Amino acid sequence: ATRRGSRPEQVATHCPYCALQCGMVLSATGDGVEVGARDFPTNRGGLCQKGWTAADLLDHPDRLTTPLLRDRPGGELRLATWDEALDRVAAGVQDVQHRHGPDAVAVFGGGGLTNEKAYALGRFARVTLRTRHIDYNGRWCMSSAAAAGNRAFGIDRGLPFPLADLGRADTLLLVGANPAETMPPLMRHVTDLRERGGRLIVVDPRATATARQADLHLQPLPGTDLAVANALLHIALTEGWLDRAYVAERTTGFDEVRRTVAGYWPAEVERLSGVPVADLYATARALATVDRAVILTARGAEQHAKGVDTVTAFINLALALGLPGRPGSGYGCLTGQGNGQGGREHGQKADQLPGYRRIDDPAAREHVAGVWGVDPDALPGPGVPAYQLLDALGTPSGARALLVFGSNPVVSAPRAARVESRLRALDLLVVADFVRSETAELADVVLPVAQWAEEDGTMTNLEGRVLRRRALREPPAGVRTELEILAALAGRLTDGAPLPTDPREVFAELGRASAGGPADYAGITWDRIDADTGVFWPCPDRDGPDTPRLFADRFPTPDGRARFHAVTHRPAAEPVCADYPLHFTTGRVLAQYQSGAQTRRVAALRRAAPGGFVELHPDLAARLGVTEGAPVRVVSRRGELRAPARLSTAIRPDTVFAPFHWPGAQRANSVTNDALDPVSGMPEFKICAVRVEPA
Ligand code: SF4
Numbered sequence: 001a002t003r004r005g006s007r008p009e010q011v012a013t014h015c016p017y018c019a020l021q022c023g024m025v026l027s028a029t030g031d032g033v034e035v036g037a038r039d040f041p042t043n044r045g046g047l048c049q050k051g052w053t054a055a056d057l058l059d060h061p062d063r064l065t066t067p068l069l070r071d072r073p074g075g076e077l078r079l080a081t082w083d084e085a086l087d088r089v090a091a092g093v094q095d096v097q098h099r100h101g102p103d104a105v106a107v108f109g110g111g112g113l114t115n116e117k118a119y120a121l122g123r124f125a126r127v128t129l130r131t132r133h134i135d136y137n138g139r140w141c142m143s144s145a146a147a148a149g150n151r152a153f154g155i156d157r158g159l160p161f162p163l164a165d166l167g168r169a170d171t172l173l174l175v176g177a178n179p180a181e182t183m184p185p186l187m188r189h190v191t192d193l194r195e196r197g198g199r200l201i202v203v204d205p206r207a208t209a210t211a212r213q214a215d216l217h218l219q220p221l222p223g224t225d226l227a228v229a230n231a232l233l234h235i236a237l238t239e240g241w242l243d244r245a246y247v248a249e250r251t252t253g254f255d256e257v258r259r260t261v262a263g264y265w266p267a268e269v270e271r272l273s274g275v276p277v278a279d280l281y282a283t284a285r286a287l288a289t290v291d292r293a294v295i296l297t298a299r300g301a302e303q304h305a306k307g308v309d310t311v312t313a314f315i316n317l318a319l320a321l322g323l324p325g326r327p328g329s330g331y332g333c334l335t336g337q338g339n340g341q342g343g344r345e346h347g348q349k350a351d352q353l354p355g356y357r358r359i360d361d362p363a364a365r366e367h368v369a370g371v372w373g374v375d376p377d378a379l380p381g382p383g384v385p386a387y388q389l390l391d392a393l394g395t396p397s398g399a400r401a402l403l404v405f406g407s408n409p410v411v412s413a414p415r416a417a418r419v420e421s422r423l424r425a426l427d428l429l430v431v432a433d434f435v436r437s438e439t440a441e442l443a444d445v446v447l448p449v450a451q452w453a454e455e456d457g458t459m460t461n462l463e464g465r466v467l468r469r470r471a472l473r474e475p476p477a478g479v480r481t482e483l484e485i486l487a488a489l490a491g492r493l494t495d496g497a498p499l500p501t502d503p504r505e506v507f508a509e510l511g512r513a514s515a516g517g518p519a520d521y522a523g524i525t526w527d528r529i530d531a532d533t534g535v536f537w538p539c540p541d542r543d544g545p546d547t548p549r550l551f552a553d554r555f556p557t558p559d560g561r562a563r564f565h566a567v568t569h570r571p572a573a574e575p576v577c578a579d580y581p582l583h584f585t586t587g588r589v590l591a592q593y594q595s596g597a598q599t600r601r602v603a604a605l606r607r608a609a610p611g612g613f614v615e616l617h618p619d620l621a622a623r624l625g626v627t628e629g630a631p632v633r634v635v636s637r638r639g640e641l642r643a644p645a646r647l648s649t650a651i652r653p654d655t656v657f658a659p660f661h662w663p664g665a666q667r668a669n670s671v672t673n674d675a676l677d678p679v680s681g682m683p684e685f686k687i688c689a690v691r692v693e694p695a
Pocket residue numbers: 015016017018019020021022043046047048049050051052182183184185
């Protein structure tokens with residue numbers, strides 16, 4: 001490429017949004033940046049409309065280029081210098097920690113941060129702040145699948161095989177996943193499968209864009225996926241479709257699962273879930289009687305107070321059929337956020353150190369403390385999952401100051417009004433973002449950060465493939481990277497060794513810290529990534545191979561076998577009743593992304609999806625006296641949302657749906673339930689009890 005000064009005219013990089021990390025080419029034009037699609041194994045030349053318009057935010061009028069400061073509670077945010085802003089943060093942190101101790105300062109990260117930033121944030125929290133309180137919004141994304149994967153396989157990598165394996169399967173079962181809307185280029189792999197005569201089966205309470213393409217659509221009552229999975233295994237057992245040799249040689253714990261699923265009679269599961277017995281049999285047969293089958297779960301199955309057990313039920317099914325580790329077969333989770341995979345490996349999680357090591361493991365503490373040059377005994381212990389962290393803010397047991405990087409919990413947290421009130425009660429709220437998100441609007445200090453086209457780094461996509469993010473241009477004057485911000489704060493807060501700000505240097509340190517852990521990056525270098533289409537972890541040696549496929553010969557458990565766990569259905573945390581007679585569920589739409597702080601500002605996306613809505617069945621609408629487009633209220637025990645009605649036969653008459661991208665009166669998370677999965681800390685976003693009224 002020709003170059004302008006030290007910067008190229010064109011770079012090969014990846015989309016800033018979702019975990020598919022589609023390949024892109026960015027070109028510098030006279031007055032901006034142009035996005036082009038690039039052939040990459042995940043997207044194969046495709047982009048969705050979010051990707052095509054991603055550069056619209058680079059020079060957007062809402063872009064922050066100066067720090068903002070609030071001088072007194074209730075006052076307005078005003079422009080400030082970097083020294084003023086950083087001094088205020090450092091003084092606030094020191095004051096809170098002096099009065100309440102190190103744990104009184106908390107850090108909240110994001111699944112969109114690069115690997116380098118996620119790592120630096122974890123190190124900053126544990127070494128500079130000495131707080132145990134760090135967690136991130138990925139806790140609300142795939143933590144249930146992560147916990148279930150660790151429990152069964154001894155490791156959590158969203159897809160333990162390359163995405164292209166989907167196209168080689170004979171049957172693909174998607175559970176609570178809607179990639180035709182959330183990551184459309186993925187459907188190219190599904191098209192491969194269909195063209196080979198393979199079958200797509202979708203489990204979803206709504207007839208989504210993905211379900212409408214399926215050969216078979218199971219439309220269960222929300223919250224009954226676990227029972228459906230157990231019924232599928234029950235059928236496989238009674239029909240003699242198990243892979244007995246695989247179960248005997250490669251797994252443990254099946255006998256208890258066999259006893260448990262024996263009670264999941266298909267007719268009873270039909271009564272519970274609404275899925276016809278014939279469809280249960282057809283699904284079990286389609287998975288069990290082919291050479292290659294893949295089962296994938298996503299948020300629809302996972303965002304429940306029993307999300308870990310629901311994923312476990314589908315893993316049990318996959319293991320009983322002998323799928324994991326076989327070419328073109330297996331179980332996987334479709335991670336959502338751009339760095340949802342890498343973001344959970346490098347120390348942003350409350351219970352983990354870099355390399356996906358447990359923070360309560362003495363050997364892990366010793367190793368990572370050695371890399372950081374600190375005493376292992378000085379490292380804090382485990383913190384608490386994201387919602388518990390936020391819900392305790394400003395209370396006697398919680399933190400008094402919060403630093404937010406790459407997240408917008410005012411819109412994305414469950415029971416969001418309560419979280420908002422907790423944020424307002426803080427002594428100090430600091431938000432690093434490139435726009436005034438709804439969370440930034442509450443902050444005492446807002447720090448403007450670089451965007452994806454202005455920074456180098458790495459991301460790890462949904463396949464566990466480590467990729468390069470490449471900068472096309474410098475950040476605007478007045479903007480800093482998160483690494484620079486963390487280094488500047490560390491310099492003010494400690495007199496220890498300065499934090500590196502060069503992402504390549506941070507990545508090298510991350511590799512050393514991860515060495516020997518499950519997510520081992522020690523053998524990965526930026527040059528090695530550049531030389532190929534990324535590198536799959538684990539990759540422990542510079543000269544050794546990476547690992548596109550896991551589990552071929554053994555599972556990374558002490559005995560090399562995968563572990564079955566018997567799991568049983570239990571009702572939603574909040575059952576429907578006379579006052580709240582309908583099920584409420586949430587999700588995404590094609591043209592918006594997560595809390596919408598970015599995509600709501602892109603004109604083309606706003607035209608495509610201008611606002612929230614409430615999807616309800618025409619029969620239900622008729623009963624309620626609601627017509628298409630009429631304003632309705634969705635009311636739960638925690639709050640309400642108001643949005644226009646959208647009538648659709650795609651949804652069950654006993655269930656209503658709203659997307660969660662919008663704030664204010666349309667905020668779906670004003671309604672959602674903060675009941676948590678006891679293992680993963682995942683909130684029950686996907687089902688609660690509501691009533692719907694004309695507004
Ligand atoms: Fe970006 Fe995901 Fe769309 Fe690809 S599918 S262009 S990664 S948002």
